Amino acid sequence: MTHVDTPTTEPELLVVEARPEEVAGLSAAAIAWVAAGGPVQSIALHGAAVAWSPGRAAILVAAERVEAVRAAVLEFCRHDRDLRAIEADVAAGWPDIEADAPLAFEFRDRDMDRRAGLGERFRRSVALRARLARLAPHLDRPPLHPPTLASQVGERLRERGRLAERAGFLDGQLAVHERVYDLCGQRASDWAIARRSRGLEWAIVVLLAVETVLILVDLLAAGGT
Amino acid sequence: MRTWRVAIVGGGPGGLMTAHAVLRDARAPVELTIYEASERLGGKVLTGSFDRLPARYEAGAAEFYDYSAVGPDPLRELVEDLGLPIVRMGGAALVSGDRMVANVDDIRDTLGAEAADALVEFDRAARDAVGPRDFYRGDVAATTMPAGARFDVALARIAHPAARRYVEQLVHSDLATEPARTSLAYGLDNYLMNDPSYLRLYAIEGGNERLIAGLDARIRATRRLRHRVGRIDAGAKGRLRVTASHAGRDDREEYDFVVVALPVEHLKTIEFGGAGLAGALRRHVAHHDHPAHYLRITILFDRPFWRPGLHDSFCMLDRFGGCCLYDESVRDAGATHGALGWLLGGDAAVELGRLADEDLVAAALDSLPGFLAHGRRHVLEGRVHRWPGAVSAMPGGLVRLPVDRCHQPEPVEHPGLFLVGDYLFDSTLNGVLDSAEHVAGWITDLTATRLEAVA
Numbered sequence: 001m002t003h004v005d006t007p008t009t010e011p012e013l014l015v016v017e018a019r020p021e022e023v024a025g026l027s028a029a030a031i032a033w034v035a036a037g038g039p040v041q042s043i044a045l046h047g048a049a050v051a052w053s054p055g056r057a058a059i060l061v062a063a064e065r066v067e068a069v070r071a072a073v074l075e076f077c078r079h080d081r082d083l084r085a086i087e088a089d090v091a092a093g094w095p096d097i098e099a100d101a102p103l104a105f106e107f108r109d110r111d112m113d114r115r116a117g118l119g120e121r122f123r124r125s126v127a128l129r130a131r132l133a134r135l136a137p138h139l140d141r142p143p144l145h146p147p148t149l150a151s152q153v154g155e156r157l158r159e160r161g162r163l164a165e166r167a168g169f170l171d172g173q174l175a176v177h178e179r180v181y182d183l184c185g186q187r188a189s190d191w192a193i194a195r196r197s198r199g200l201e202w203a204i205v206v207l208l209a210v211e212t213v214l215i216l217v218d219l220l221a222a223g224g225t
Numbered sequence: 226m227r228t229w230r231v232a233i234v235g236g237g238p239g240g241l242m243t244a245h246a247v248l249r250d251a252r253a254p255v256e257l258t259i260y261e262a263s264e265r266l267g268g269k270v271l272t273g274s275f276d277r278l279p280a281r282y283e284a285g286a287a288e289f290y291d292y293s294a295v296g297p298d299p300l301r302e303l304v305e306d307l308g309l310p311i312v313r314m315g316g317a318a319l320v321s322g323d324r325m326v327a328n329v330d331d332i333r334d335t336l337g338a339e340a341a342d343a344l345v346e347f348d349r350a351a352r353d354a355v356g357p358r359d360f361y362r363g364d365v366a367a368t369t370m371p372a373g374a375r376f377d378v379a380l381a382r383i384a385h386p387a388a389r390r391y392v393e394q395l396v397h398s399d400l401a402t403e404p405a406r407t408s409l410a411y412g413l414d415n416y417l418m419n420d421p422s423y424l425r426l427y428a429i430e431g432g433n434e435r436l437i438a439g440l441d442a443r444i445r446a447t448r449r450l451r452h453r454v455g456r457i458d459a460g461a462k463g464r465l466r467v468t469a470s471h472a473g474r475d476d477r478e479e480y481d482f483v484v485v486a487l488p489v490e491h492l493k494t495i496e497f498g499g500a501g502l503a504g505a506l507r508r509h510v511a512h513h514d515h516p517a518h519y520l521r522i523t524i525l526f527d528r529p530f531w532r533p534g535l536h537d538s539f540c541m542l543d544r545f546g547g548c549c550l551y552d553e554s555v556r557d558a559g560a561t562h563g564a565l566g567w568l569l570g571g572d573a574a575v576e577l578g579r580l581a582d583e584d585l586v587a588a589a590l591d592s593l594p595g596f597l598a599h600g601r602r603h604v605l606e607g608r609v610h611r612w613p614g615a616v617s618a619m620p621g622g623l624v625r626l627p628v629d630r631c632h633q634p635e636p637v638e639h640p641g642l643f644l645v646g647d648y649l650f651d652s653t654l655n656g657v658l659d660s661a662e663h664v665a666g667w668i669t670d671l672t673a674t675r676l677e678a679v680a
Contacts, residue, residue, distance in 0.1 A: 024533065044533045046318065046327040065330055145420035146348055147317055147328045 237268020
């Protein structure tokens, strides 16, 4: 039996109920169907086969194990999609990082109007970090023992999709983003404080000058009498 | 400054690891001599090769245990330090009859729902008894298990006979003995090591013997191959005298420290001089003498005909009381040939070990499940390696002795004599490294302390 699910937020999913001895013969057609969604990866494991691409996935498995394996594949696809979204957002942030990085070393008056943008990009980095932190426990969780076919398929997909390694790379990239914006924020803050201090210093100078003039006037007036 | 003379008897992994650690940590000049009875170093770590094709296989230790997810793993660190690339190993399936039983779903289908429930119940009891941290520390037997408890008692508690047989077959080749002849703790350890939360398996790409070559390259020592040590006794000025035979002649030399890094079976072949030392070694051997046996049959095929039927780097077969079937070709990236390795353990290894090599190769081919029987057409060459008494069926003994006492059998009159072996810890290469590091640290401390005393 074959059916195709096309949920709005999940990849297109082709599920083929097949006995273990039928799986090998049907795999090629399933892989060809999945290839329309992007580069294909496939696994064959203990009488089941799974192929997936960023847009499509196919499962060939015995009827009684369809539901469990389908859940495992959908879970993997969801995590893979979330990870791809974070990867895309982090990648999109690099031009800003390159443009903003000099402000981590030197901040001037003319840069003051960029403070709001820096703050916004820092908040964006923290939000990406939060998304990754919520996802990470699902990517590197301990294997189930004794395993079920669905747990084995899920583990093999996570291994093949290199989810844990990719999360590790993202962690490193986000650390760079946070460091740059943390330093930029410190420089901007130092600059603002320095500018306020300078104004205060001038005010004190003026007050001291006025006081000196008043004292002089007072002294001159006293000398005259 | 005084140069300390150290002899290491046994050029296997224990001897080389001790030599490496002594030289690495030495705070005083050390002159090392390694005695090895055979013509090669490495002992149970042996990577073989075939004649028909340039293909390798593991003839001895098949894989290493990676504990690094739980705690520090000195062997993994040593492998990294030597710059050796690794390949992950794994497998969850047992071929029962002609069916692959790879997970609980398969167990339910093949053995029935009651067997699956009994297995899950046993699994929970096993992990309640030994958690990953207990497994890593290896001290659970001493703290929580009844003294003298053996593994067959735990197996007998599995309510369903098919589930019991499944567990027996799953662990049989790792135990290398029968459940009645090993401890409860060791049996549970060998069951639980199938769970990646407890440990992961790896091999060294290009052959496990690269570990031996890496150690050998780092060791500055005199190597005496084909020197069989026959006697160790007291020498002059508190030294120890080692008598080794080579080419029909006996050589005698005296050393400040002697480390005997041999399996219990080989320890029995050395004569220890003096009533105190001889008695101590007799007691040591009696306590640790629980021999376990391996037999390895490896067959080269013109192609890996078992794929994609077998997916992992190994699976278990229900033949020979339960044996492990390795896909040896996964160890070499890009290999076009195929090699399968059968690892038999326990009584089957002893009984079948008496057969001729060609009969063993035939028996191995006969043991292939029906869906792989066509593999006979692809056979190129077969190799057999027998490892009788090579490991311990009950590492540490039924009641574990204090670690120092195991390593220094006679501290009063012969404080310079030490023993190193995997049987003192857990019958693994990780265990032999722990043992080697323990003794090397001890020798390093003694040489430093005596130097300070002299100064």
